[in-house]
Amino acid sequence: MAPNQGKTYEVDMCSGPILPKMLQFAVPLMCSSILQLLFNAADIIVVGRWAGDNSLAAVGSTTSLINLLINLFIGLSVGANILAARLYGANEKEGLRQTVHTAMLLSVISGALLTVVGVCGARTILIWMQSPAEVLGLAAVYLRIYFLGMPATMLYNFGAALLRAVGDTRRPLYYLFSAGVVNVVLNLFFVIVCHLDVAGVAIATAVSQCVSAALVVRCMIREQGAVHLEPRELRIWKVRLKQILQVGLPAGFQGALFSLSNVVIQSSINSFGEIVVAGNSAASNIEGFIYVAMNAFYQANVSFTSQNYGAGRYDRIRPILLRAQGCVIVIGAVLGGTAALMGPHLLRIYSSSPAVISAGMIRLMIVCVPYALCGMMDVMVGSLRGLGYSVMPMLVSLMGACVFRLVWIATVFQRPAFHTIQTIYWSYPISWTITFLTHLACYIWAMHRLKQHLEKTLRAG
Numbered sequence: 001m002a003p004n005q006g007k008t009y010e011v012d013m014c015s016g017p018i019l020p021k022m023l024q025f026a027v028p029l030m031c032s033s034i035l036q037l038l039f040n041a042a043d044i045i046v047v048g049r050w051a052g053d054n055s056l057a058a059v060g061s062t063t064s065l066i067n068l069l070i071n072l073f074i075g076l077s078v079g080a081n082i083l084a085a086r087l088y089g090a091n092e093k094e095g096l097r098q099t100v101h102t103a104m105l106l107s108v109i110s111g112a113l114l115t116v117v118g119v120c121g122a123r124t125i126l127i128w129m130q131s132p133a134e135v136l137g138l139a140a141v142y143l144r145i146y147f148l149g150m151p152a153t154m155l156y157n158f159g160a161a162l163l164r165a166v167g168d169t170r171r172p173l174y175y176l177f178s179a180g181v182v183n184v185v186l187n188l189f190f191v192i193v194c195h196l197d198v199a200g201v202a203i204a205t206a207v208s209q210c211v212s213a214a215l216v217v218r219c220m221i222r223e224q225g226a227v228h229l230e231p232r233e234l235r236i237w238k239v240r241l242k243q244i245l246q247v248g249l250p251a252g253f254q255g256a257l258f259s260l261s262n263v264v265i266q267s268s269i270n271s272f273g274e275i276v277v278a279g280n281s282a283a284s285n286i287e288g289f290i291y292v293a294m295n296a297f298y299q300a301n302v303s304f305t306s307q308n309y310g311a312g313r314y315d316r317i318r319p320i321l322l323r324a325q326g327c328v329i330v331i332g333a334v335l336g337g338t339a340a341l342m343g344p345h346l347l348r349i350y351s352s353s354p355a356v357i358s359a360g361m362i363r364l365m366i367v368c369v370p371y372a373l374c375g376m377m378d379v380m381v382g383s384l385r386g387l388g389y390s391v392m393p394m395l396v397s398l399m400g401a402c403v404f405r406l407v408w409i410a411t412v413f414q415r416p417a418f419h420t421i422q423t424i425y426w427s428y429p430i431s432w433t434i435t436f437l438t439h440l441a442c443y444i445w446a447m448h449r450l451k452q453h454l455e456k457t458l459r460a461g
Helices: 005-009 018-050 053-060 063-089 093-128 133-148 150-165 170-193 197-222 238-270 274-311 314-341 343-350 354-368 372-386 391-410 421-460
Strands: none
Touching (some): 018 150, 018 170, 018 197, 018 274, 018 314, 018 343, 053 133, 053 274, 063 274, 063 372, 093 133, 093 150, 093 238, 133 150, 133 197, 150 170, 150 197, 150 274, 238 372, 274 343, 274 372, 314 343, 314 372, 372 391, 372 421
16 A cells, blocks of 8 residues: 555645535544444334333433443543644654554553443442332343443544544444444344343444454554554553543543533433333434534534644634534534424334333423534534643533533422423533533633734744
């Protein structure tokens, strides 16, 4: 392979029109994220249709816990993405090589730690979350098998993050499609033919994660460009690990804190019984498709901002933000409104129970209609991270979303007049609004500080 052949997959983020290139980057990423959600959707649909509502609730009730445990390490992949994009924009080839090998070894270590925690602590943590007794055993089985596939999940996420850093979002899409086909086929086989219930869908998911991981690692080993992986050179470079952790740990803590608040919320939802839990699980899955469609532009914003910041193209940073915001507003409004209007038909895919559908519609109406606010909040975080700020957006998210939701559950929800499922769901759009406005103020401050730094540099020169 010629040295630069891999560049056919890359997007030039530092020159030319921004919106077409952002779409070129984000659309394959959006499709990749949707395919990842289809893994979970296939699990939920298959168990809901062929194993029953208790199995549906068992799989769905683990989502917030899974996110809580893996988001810290997914945050490290965000740190690797931002560092690699900045080094790529600055044409620092040796630093990029060190980052690639440090990040991929870190992914293996992260996956192994998650496997130990998930397998050993599944039942205990589910009890802490007040999972209904009817689904506790099934949920524990699902979690333990799911977490056996964590090393593969981390390998794929870190590898895909490094490919995104140089603008390649197409090959991760191809690999996820292949893994998705494997996942759906094995789901149907293990549940319908082998009658393995939730264990079957967990095994199918773990196997499909191994497929996507193997493909992305093979791609990076064969790649001769900026993100070439040489297994013999896998090691931790302390300076690169420190740089990844500086951005990745705050990003991971932010994701974990969001998930922690969601675990508390899930525990409150669990108190309403398995019908509400099943309806919430189905609605959350539908909602997830809207989220990842918007989140693709958050990730595009991170990569575009990081590369342009590394290349010194500061004039492109604000236009990048404005275009990303425009995209998430349109996507959130259109898809959120569609989910609310088509809710009964969409929920019927997951369950034929009228009670479950009715419970799911409550969430769709409250959360999906204003969902653009969530995308706007995330895009602001992307700009701040791309500019090198990691602790600040973490603290803002901690206070504006996580602490607010916890206080909401501990105060408003506890009042008899407001002790309803609707009260729980309203904590989402209110917290998004508060957090977005605070992030916006931080961004204005950060850009003013950057302008002052440039002016000072010019005067000194």
